[in-house]
Amino acid sequence: MIVPVKKIRLIAPNKDKDILVRSIQRSGKMMLFNELAGSISSDDQQHLKRIEKNIVILEKHRKKKFFEYHEVDIDQFNDSEQEAQNLLDTADALVVENEAATKEKEYATKQIELLTPYVNLSVAPADLIGLNYVRTYVGYWPTQNATVITDKLSTKSAYVETLLADDVNQYVAVIALSSNHQDVYDTMAANGFVLEKLPELTHLVADEVALLEEKISTAANTIETNDVKLKELSDSVNLLKMYYDYDYNKILKQKVEVLATEKTVYIEGWVAEDELEAFGAELSEMLAYDLEILESTEEEKVPTVTRNNRFVRQFETITNMFSVPDPNEIDPNPVMSVWYWFIFGIMMGDVGYGIVLITLFSLFVKFKRPKGALRQLAMIFAFSGVSAIIFGVIFGSFFGYSFDLFKIIGSLFGQTHWTSVVVNPMEGDGTLIMLVASLVIGVLHILNALVLKVILEFRRKNYVEALNSGISWILILLGISLYVLDMIDLIPLGIVGLIMIGIGAVLIIIFSGYGKKGIFSKAVSAFGGLYGASGYLSDILSYSRILALSLSSGVIAFTMNMLAGMVSGSIIGYFFAMIILIVGHFFNFAMGLLSAYVHDGRLQYLEFFGKFYEGDGLAFTPFTYDLKYIDKINKEKK
Amino acid sequence: MTGLVYALIGAAISAGLGGIGSAMGVAIAGRAASGVISEKPELFGRVLILQALPGTQGIYGFLLAVLILVKVGLLGGTVVDVPVAQGMALMAAAIPNGIVGLFSGIYQGKMAASSIVLTAKRPSMSTRGLTMTAMVETYAILALLVSILMYMNA
Numbered sequence: 001m002i003v004p005v006k007k008i009r010l011i012a013p014n015k016d017k018d019i020l021v022r023s024i025q026r027s028g029k030m031m032l033f034n035e036l037a038g039s040i041s042s043d044d045q046q047h048l049k050r051i052e053k054n055i056v057i058l059e060k061h062r063k064k065k066f067f068e069y070h071e072v073d074i075d076q077f078n079d080s081e082q083e084a085q086n087l088l089d090t091a092d093a094l095v096v097e098n099e100a101a102t103k104e105k106e107y108a109t110k111q112i113e114l115l116t117p118y119v120n121l122s123v124a125p126a127d128l129i130g131l132n133y134v135r136t137y138v139g140y141w142p143t144q145n146a147t148v149i150t151d152k153l154s155t156k157s158a159y160v161e162t163l164l165a166d167d168v169n170q171y172v173a174v175i176a177l178s179s180n181h182q183d184v185y186d187t188m189a190a191n192g193f194v195l196e197k198l199p200e201l202t203h204l205v206a207d208e209v210a211l212l213e214e215k216i217s218t219a220a221n222t223i224e225t226n227d228v229k230l231k232e233l234s235d236s237v238n239l240l241k242m243y244y245d246y247d248y249n250k251i252l253k254q255k256v257e258v259l260a261t262e263k264t265v266y267i268e269g270w271v272a273e274d275e276l277e278a279f280g281a282e283l284s285e286m287l288a289y290d291l292e293i294l295e296s297t298e299e300e301k302v303p304t305v306t307r308n309n310r311f312v313r314q315f316e317t318i319t320n321m322f323s324v325p326d327p328n329e330i331d332p333n334p335v336m337s338v339w340y341w342f343i344f345g346i347m348m349g350d351v352g353y354g355i356v357l358i359t360l361f362s363l364f365v366k367f368k369r370p371k372g373a374l375r376q377l378a379m380i381f382a383f384s385g386v387s388a389i390i391f392g393v394i395f396g397s398f399f400g401y402s403f404d405l406f407k408i409i410g411s412l413f414g415q416t417h418w419t420s421v422v423v424n425p426m427e428g429d430g431t432l433i434m435l436v437a438s439l440v441i442g443v444l445h446i447l448n449a450l451v452l453k454v455i456l457e458f459r460r461k462n463y464v465e466a467l468n469s470g471i472s473w474i475l476i477l478l479g480i481s482l483y484v485l486d487m488i489d490l491i492p493l494g495i496v497g498l499i500m501i502g503i504g505a506v507l508i509i510i511f512s513g514y515g516k517k518g519i520f521s522k523a524v525s526a527f528g529g530l531y532g533a534s535g536y537l538s539d540i541l542s543y544s545r546i547l548a549l550s551l552s553s554g555v556i557a558f559t560m561n562m563l564a565g566m567v568s569g570s571i572i573g574y575f576f577a578m579i580i581l582i583v584g585h586f587f588n589f590a591m592g593l594l595s596a597y598v599h600d601g602r603l604q605y606l607e608f609f610g611k612f613y614e615g616d617g618l619a620f621t622p623f624t625y626d627l628k629y630i631d632k633i634n635k636e637k638k
Numbered sequence: 639m640t641g642l643v644y645a646l647i648g649a650a651i652s653a654g655l656g657g658i659g660s661a662m663g664v665a666i667a668g669r670a671a672s673g674v675i676s677e678k679p680e681l682f683g684r685v686l687i688l689q690a691l692p693g694t695q696g697i698y699g700f701l702l703a704v705l706i707l708v709k710v711g712l713l714g715g716t717v718v719d720v721p722v723a724q725g726m727a728l729m730a731a732a733i734p735n736g737i738v739g740l741f742s743g744i745y746q747g748k749m750a751a752s753s754i755v756l757t758a759k760r761p762s763m764s765t766r767g768l769t770m771t772a773m774v775e776t777y778a779i780l781a782l783l784v785s786i787l788m789y790m791n792a
Contacts, residue, residue, distance in 0.1 A: 321765045321766065431786060431787070431790055432787075432790070435783070435787075541780075542776065544779070544780065544783050545776065545779045545780075547783065548779045548780075548782050548783050548786075549779070551786065552694075552697065552698060552701055552782070555701045555704065555705060556697065556700075556701060559700075559701070559704045562708075562713060566713075591690070591693070591694070591697065594687060594690065594691075595694065598691075598768055598769065598772040599772060599775075599779075601765075601769055601772075602769055602772050602773070605769060
């Protein structure tokens with residue numbers, strides 16, 4: 001049901017500006033007329049990022065908890081800023097210190113790696129630079145070239161000191177005379193010498209390595225002690241999470257565009273009519289204000305508020321995925337939800353899968369507490385589990401095994417001929433019966449859509465349109481159905497059916513060209529209108545997918561059971577059979593769920609909505625807390 | 639035995655062509671998907687569902703193949719004597735499912751790939767992409783239906 005929405009203006013004294021915005025956010029019942037202005041400033045963004053980073057780090061130090069639900073009282077939410085900021089500063093200082101220590105550790109480790117081959121150098125590297133008569137080169141060459149190089153160098157009166165040698169490289173210090181040092185270097189370089197740039201240390205390399213090692217251990221100690229502290233802090237990570245949400249919403253609040261006169265401020269927006277009173281009452285607890293109800297202009301797009309019962313409400317997400325209803329049309333949700341639920345059940349059509357749907361998704365909703373569209377979807381699946389069980393009983397299928405509920409019940413009462421299996425789509429005539437049943441469902445679904453179309457057009461006083469594209473097709477579809485029923489000798493009303501088809505066609509021929517000038521364009525419209533029949537044909541045939549999907553999940557379940565039956569027999573066989581059953585049914589369940597979700601949606605969007613639904617509405621999005629970490633804020637005062 | 643051979647060729651056509659179609663389709667969609675998650679790893683779940691969509695043709699192919707194998711008694715029973723006419727009828731039944739599965743699998747893969755790109759740009763639109771991708775499957779479903787009706791009467 002679509003609820004009317006009122007355009008209102010709230011006026012408050014200048015000094016109450018902040019309270020006004022805060023109260024609106026707190027109530028969460030008003031959609032602001034102007035969208036939030038501008039983007040978040042970079043300072044604010046950085047602050048948020050800083051909180052987020054610390055949350056991530058603290059989370060790492062905490063034991064992982066599945067299914068965490070975080071609920072806070074509103075006073076706690078608003079009054080914890082200082083405490084949280086202190087926590088943030090403490091945690092941040094530790095994290096920054098840790099980062100510095102990690103960096104130092106990494107640097108020292110790298111330096112040690114570089115210096116280790118040269119620990120045997122008996123002079124401080126700084127002393128090797130800027131000598132008058134000799135030039136020193138420190139580096140390494142490939143061990144295999146060692147003899148060649150030393151031979152060559154000995155002729156050039158250079159002195160070679162081997163510092164370390166392994167299979168690959170020989171690390172050396174070479175002292176050459178200043179007079180021919182370039183020549184010596186070129187000779188070495190030609191044979192694979194690599195010059196090492198040692199830091200200009202004023203002490204021995206060995207001492208430097210010892211120093212670096214000490215630095216590493218100090219850094220490691222710092223990290224260790226800080227980690228202990230972080231672990232202690234991680235218990236209060238929820239405070240930081242709350243702080244993030246608080247801070248973000250504070251920023252949002254500042255973005256609200258408040259218009260001002262000399263002495264007052266005012267905000268305009270939308271409130272659902274049935275919530276207006278509660279909204280006013282909630283506001284008057286906080287401040288003195290004045291509420292004006294405004295006339296909305298023609299070109300303004302009024303947001304849509306739908307109020308439905310707990311069952312139908314979940315299915316709104318399916319409709320909204322297509323398009324949000326417009327306030328001036330019929331809310332399709334109450335009708336659509338039942339069809340979606342019904343068709344979903346046939347497509348799954350298995351008692352076992354139905355039970356899994358219900359348990360899996362109710363547990364998910366109960367423990368994981370998803371929000372928004374995800375929650376609605378989970379609820380839809382849980383509800384549809386019920387229809388899957390109903391159709392599972394009708395088809396006689398339990399995880400693909402044949403299953404007759406009433407026979408089991410009957411055997412308790414000594415009745416042997418009771419049965420609940422109405423039709424088995426996988427056996428004999430069952431497939432054909434199910435195909436016909438699917439098409440019948442299609443006809444009913446489409447008729448339902450056409451009835452809604454007629455109601456909508458009558459409400460808008462477009463009687464011609466109602467006759468032309470609503471009543472005419474209802475007559476034709478009903479007529480064809482009657483004719484078919486006569487053909488298979490069920491109801492002898494074939495002639496009535498033919499008359500209905502005739503009237504429907506005449507209605508289309510007359511009214512399609514209504515308002516068109518000239519006999520030619522009227523004829524073209526009439527022909528075009530009748531040609532719509534091909535569309536109806538393909539729409540109805542499209543419902544055969546109900547059978548196909550029901551059949552495919554049924555046959556695969558049956559195949560898995562058969563495969564499992566073939567391997568079982570010994571203990572190892574039973575083990576493999578269990579694996580086949582679990583994996584196979586899980587796969588089939590997942591694919592069946594995906595197919596049913598998508599194809600059921602398609603039937604609603606194209607075949608059903610296509611007949612009457614226009615959508616293109618604006619979703620009602622009240623200004624409220626936008627929460628990332630907290631699940632719920634309790635507004636009630638204890 | 640000739641009848642049996644025809645029936646087996648039917649099973650091969652069904653599972654083989656359907657499987658090829660799905661494999662290609664899933665690969666086409668998968669290439670787009672892995673490109674997307676390299677930039678936006680958080681979209682993995684949504685993209686995976688889209689990638690899985692072209693996988694159904696292979697399942698339909700497999701399904702019909704199993705039905706045929708059950709009918710000739712190769713699975714869960716003893717091999718029955720299949721008349722040549724029945725064998726050929728079973729082979730004919732496999733053709734719509736196999737051929738449509740092959741092509742619709744590939745095309746659905748292409749469609750899924752573009753829906754994946756759509757999801758990358760506007761994650762909130764992913765369900766609409768899902769619905770559009772499912773349109774392609776309509777024809778695989780119809781072919782499966784025809785195949786099963788033919789199979790029932792074979």
